[in-house]
Every structure is written in structure tokens, then in C-alpha cells.
Amino acid sequence: MSTAAAGRDAVTDPAGRSPAPHQSVARVLPLLGLSHLDRAFDYRVDSDQDIEARPGVRVRVRFAGRLVDGFLLERRDDTDHAGTLAWLDRVVSPEPVLTPEIARLARATADRYAGSMGDVLRLAIPPRHARTESAEPKVDESVGVDAGATAGVEVDLSAWDAYDHADRFAESVVAGAFPRAVWQAAPGEDWPARLAELAAVTVRGGRGVVVVVPDQRDLDRVAAATEALLGDRVVALSAGLGPSARYRRWLRALRGHSPVVIGTRSAVFAPVPDVGLVVIWDDGDPSMYEPRSPYPHPREVGVLRSHGSRCGLLIGGFARTAEAHTLVTAGWAHDLLPRRTIVRDRTPRVTALSDEDRRVARDPLAMSARIPGLAFDAARAALAADTPVLFSVPRRGYLPSLLCARCREPARCRHCHGPLQSAGPDQPLTCRWCGRADPGFRCAHCGSTTVRAGATGARRTAEELGRAFPGVPVLTSGGDRIADSTEPGARVVVATPGAEPWVAGGYGAAVLLDTWAQLDRAELRAGEDAVRRWLNTAALVRGHRDGGTMVIVADAGLPVVQAVIRWDPVGFAEREVLQRAELGFPPAVTMAAVDGDAAAVVTFTDTLELPPGAERLGPVALPPGARPPAGSENRDDVERVLVRVDRRHGRELAAALQTAQAIRGAHHDGLSLRVQVDPPDVG
Incomplete structure (x- = not known):
């Protein structure tokens, strides 16, 4: 029997x-x-x-x-x-709702990030909406992507001729192969249109497409470009959709009505039937970091999906992360690089000014706006040519950082010792941590009652520029008020990094102010992030042949500045990879961070059976800017232990972490703990 x-x-x-x-x-x-x-x-x-x-x-x-x-x-x-x-x-x-492909991908992602498959499925599959599920039309499960629905669509791929080997990449995708490439977009490239073209030819070849972008602004641009070619066969998924709308669109992809899915982070798990191409755009954007366990990065999930589902993978951006470059140097992916003649023609003229030699213009209006003379001249010339000027300021608000006017010590809250800020010229000082007002500030070091600006925010900069360029409209974009686009013509735009509005025809000039705020961070990715943000800004500026200029207020000798001046993101990424290999940082190694209450961290690491060659570092305090694990937000004894191992043994480390978490889970100690593989904030 x-x-x-x-x-x-x-x-x-x-x-x-x-x-x-x-x-x-x-x-x-x-x-x-x-x-x-x-x-x-x-x-x-x-x-x-x-x-x-x-x-x-x-x-x-x-x-x-x-x-x-x-x-x-x-x-x-x-x-x-x-x-x-x-x-x-x-x-x-x-x-x-759980297809065999997504089930395999969820299991592989959980194993890669030392997490549970259930947590991955919570990211991959939206909650059920019963009325939506019954209302949406079903299709025959045996039907794949209907290539005939797009047979009449003409797709012009001639713009891809600017990139070496791009034609072979597209041909391989259409032929059903699984090419993998890292695409270095040329300056000023209309990248949403290029991705839409690749999506259209893939669907015409009978396969589906998943495109992952950092935020809603990028999603809207890519969706508009793709819908122009494929119409309602495209769905856009984002966290901002309501439960019903999100589930309705997700079902359209699952049931084969929409072979192209464009979305943010979790869209990388979209259940597109017979997926032929996965695209990850701007993988270095902080929005790509998943805040929920097991904290998978869409780039790595895309790698797993390309391998497991035998589909193409394209990782694109104006900049390049060390992780993406490692895929190229390992031979797993190929380069899609623009020809240097194209780069030279489209790059704006980039000039750098040292913070130590600001060369502020003699014009008192320029002096009040703290603009170096060369930058002021560039902005004035662009406005005279009836083109907009972009000023990039790394901090939002009015005066987000204050110092004692006498001793230059940071102004601190008398209640929680948090940093004080000013929300406006007539507003009382408030604490950035506890929110309390402090109308009677007195420095704890010297007793002074006056403050000065430690950093200037976008609102204060806009106020100063309004005086420097009288009669010129000033637009501010950042924080909770982000402008997606702006009209051409003479105007000043003040934006925080990542919130720059798109403008048809490009900006006539761009000025990067207070660059020290990005370069002085004691973080592994500070330089990489600065290059990414500055290249993204430069890509919005007209080419030098059309009068486009960009001024970076920073030392021209810095490698990050040179990478932008020469438009050499590949060279900078290669330098980053070599330095990290020498110092033992990702992606040369697999690193895991164990964060939590001191007792929980000690117990967990004592249980952990490390693979050969693994190194344990710490415990130490959490690095600045790192979120404490849930349940430890108000604790002073939150610690971190780092574990690193050669990348060849990364899966062994992840398996060891899973085992240790299973042992801890069985004991129910009730203490807060977070385990994260390859965390973005290793310090």
C-alpha cells in the first residue's frame, strides 16, 4: 500500500x-x-x-x-x-497568484538575503481584493504574450546606434536568448524612450518585460513613453496606488493582459508570463533599498531572476555602481557604452571651483546668494539666453543646521540635545529630533545667545537667489513639494538632489552648491552617491555645443569631481571596486550586519557558526543615519556586529545566518534584532 x-x-x-x-x-x-x-x-x-x-x-x-x-x-x-x-x-x-517562477524566485531571494520566503512573498504579492479579483476578466492560462497585438507597431531602434553592441543585445532578447548588460546612458539621453523601444521589440518577439525604476517621477516618464508604443498593454505598479488599483493592475500582468510591467522596487517580482527582459534603472538610488525584511535590492533580485528564468537583464543609469561594475568585470554581464564622440558632443562644459577659493562675485547681490563669480556669470548668461538655470542644494528647508555665532559649536536642543534648525526668517528655532521650540537659545559651551547658519537649505537659497536675480521666476523643488517638470524659458530652479524637475530642451546651466555636505559623509557610498547625483544633474543640462554649462563648487582635484568633468562613470566605478577589494568592503566581500539590543546581538553571534575565513567586527554603535531595528527606536544600547566573508562563500554565510535566526526564533527571547545582508549603511 x-x-x-x-x-x-x-x-x-x-x-x-x-x-x-x-x-x-x-x-x-x-x-x-x-x-x-x-x-x-x-x-x-x-x-x-x-x-x-x-x-x-x-x-x-x-x-x-x-x-x-x-x-x-x-x-x-x-x-x-x-x-x-x-x-x-x-x-x-x-x-x-503564486506562479512557479515567482515561487522559485522568492525562495532564491530568501536564501540570498538570509530571510524567510514568507517575508519575500509579502513583498512580491499584494494583498487580495476580492471584488477586484472577481471583476477582472480572465484569460486562458495556455496563452502567453500576444505578439500579434503589437504587430503593426513600428519601433525605431536607430537611437541605440550611439551604443556599441546595442543592436546585438536587442536581437538576442527578441530571439529568446538571455543577454545581460550594464548600460551606460549618454549625457542628455532620453532614457525613458530607449527603454520603451526595448520593451516594444521584446513584446513583438512574444515575451514580457519588467522595468524597475526608483520613484514615481521616473515611473510616470517611462510609462508614458511605453504606452505611446504599446497602449493598454502596459501597467504601472507603485506603492502610492490604493489596494484595489494596485491589485487590479497586478492581476492584469498575472493573467497576461499586460506583458509590460513598470514599477518601483517590488515590481521586480511582477508575475509577467514568459518574461524576456528585466530592466533595473539607476540601481544606486537610495529609493531602491528595501526597508522591509529581508531587505532585497531589486538589482540582485533581477540577477537571480535572469539566472533562474533565463531572461535578459539590463542594468542602466547615467552613473554606475560598484556592484553593477563587478558583474561586468566578472564576465557575467557585458558593457553597453556610448561612443566617446557622442559623449563629447552631449556633455555640458563642467567647471569646478574649490570651496577654499570661492571667488564670490563683487556684485553684492551675488555675494548675498553665496555664489562663486564664475557660477554667477554662467547663470546670468543662461538666463540671458532665455534658458532655465538649476541650483542644486543638498539640504531642504530654510536653515537645517545652526551653529553658535561665537564658538561655532552646533546649536543643540536643551531637552534632547538634538540639532536645532530654523524653518523661516521669523520662525523660532526648533529641534529636528523632538520638534520642541527653543525661543531662548543659549550655547552650552560659551553662553552666547546668537546663532549662524551651519548649512543653508533650499528655501533659504531660493530666497537669496530671488534677490540676486530680480524679476526672474524662482521655483523650489524638494521635500514634500517636488515639481516633476518645469517650463522652458528664463527661470531659476532650486532643487535638492533627486528632485530636479525635467525641462524640455534641457537647462542652460546648473550650479552644485554646498557639495561638502555630500562629500564629507563618513559612509562607504558617499563618493559613489555624489557621482551618481551629479551625473544625473549634468544629464539634465544642454550639451556644451548648445551653450550648456555646469559649475561644481568643489575641489577640481577630487576623483569624484574628475569623474563628472570627464564623464567617466565606468572609470570611477572601477576605482571604487579596486579600493573596496583592498579594504574588504562589498561587493568584494559579502557583509552582514546584525543590529539590535546588546544582549540579543551577543546571543545571536555566539550561536552563529561562521563559514571558514569569515571575520567578525564589533560590536559597535550603529553608524550615523542607520535606522535602529523595530522595537529599539528609543533604546540607547543598540549595537551592530558586522560579519564579512569572501564573496565566493556568501551563500554559506547567508545559510549560517538563516540557521542562527531559526534557533533564535525557536527560543522567543523577545529582544529586537535585525539581520541584513550587504546593508547600504556599513559606514
């Missing part, structure tokens, strides 16, 4: 349920949120559930006396469980 038959014969049910006639065992992944229970469990399927209990559907099962949600992974005839199986409580929905 088979195991399945024995199991059926042994089943007795007071409710009179009988096992399904075939494959009566359902392997279910309960969503328990516990590391030591991150595995599938077997349940009995009764005959009434036989049709609806298909692999991929949402189910409810009883676990340890309570009903929990889960996903049915597979149906089978036998079971490894020695006792009597519990019954599958119910099928929540007959919709198979």
Missing part, C-alpha cells in the same frame, strides 16, 4: 470529509513570520476542494491551534509526515 493510500485509509473525520481522489496531499507554506517555521507543511485536501486547491492559490490552514494564511505550493500523492494530516481549512481564492 502506498503512503498516500495509507494516509487516506487512516483518515477519520467527524464532519464526514473524504480525501480528494487524486493528489490528496497539499504542500502549504504558512505565513507565520517565524524563521524556524519557514518551510512547507502537508495538509489533506478534501474532495470538495479538489478543483479549487491548485498550486499557487491562497489558502487558510490551522497551525498550532489557530488559523493562518498560506500559499499552496504543490499537490502530491504522498507525504513525509508520519502522523495523521490536518485538513486544509479552505481555499481563500481559486486564483493561482
